[in-house]
Amino acid sequence: MHYKTVKDVIDYSRKLHHQMSEFYHNLGLKQEQIRVGMLLEYLKRHELHLEHVLDQFERDKSQKVLDSWFSYAPEQNLTEALADIEIHQNMSADEVVIMALQLDDYFISLYEGMVESANSPTVKSVFQNLLEMEQQEKIRTARTALELRDM
Numbered sequence: 001m002h003y004k005t006v007k008d009v010i011d012y013s014r015k016l017h018h019q020m021s022e023f024y025h026n027l028g029l030k031q032e033q034i035r036v037g038m039l040l041e042y043l044k045r046h047e048l049h050l051e052h053v054l055d056q057f058e059r060d061k062s063q064k065v066l067d068s069w070f071s072y073a074p075e076q077n078l079t080e081a082l083a084d085i086e087i088h089q090n091m092s093a094d095e096v097v098i099m100a101l102q103l104d105d106y107f108i109s110l111y112e113g114m115v116e117s118a119n120s121p122t123v124k125s126v127f128q129n130l131l132e133m134e135q136q137e138k139i140r141t142a143r144t145a146l147e148l149r150d151m
Helices: 004-031 033-059 077-084 092-115 121-150
Strands: none
Touching: 004 033, 004 092, 004 121, 033 092, 033 121, 077 092, 092 121
């Protein structure tokens, strides 16, 4: 079991969103299919947006909340999140969407664990808000993917 503060978890989540943005950007550079390239560009911008949201979220929270400790704080790792995903140069739009939704599920699972293990109602609320944000972002990603499919 790892001990971390709320700030540590938010910082690392923010960094993961940044890494995912770079990952989508790099994958998009190798794409020949226009629709897949558009989807990857959207996902890149989407992840940058989430990175900025977490940055602002952290600035808006009190230091007392950010300094709260957790006895349950899983190690977040982009490699783990991508372990079950077959990534190749000419991925289809469907494969990219499945990958993006799986990565969203990774954050949803993380925040669900943080909500369950929170001792303080204030800290629980922080992670509940992040959980709800990720669930909404997953819906938005799926909706955008469907719109691109219809083009």
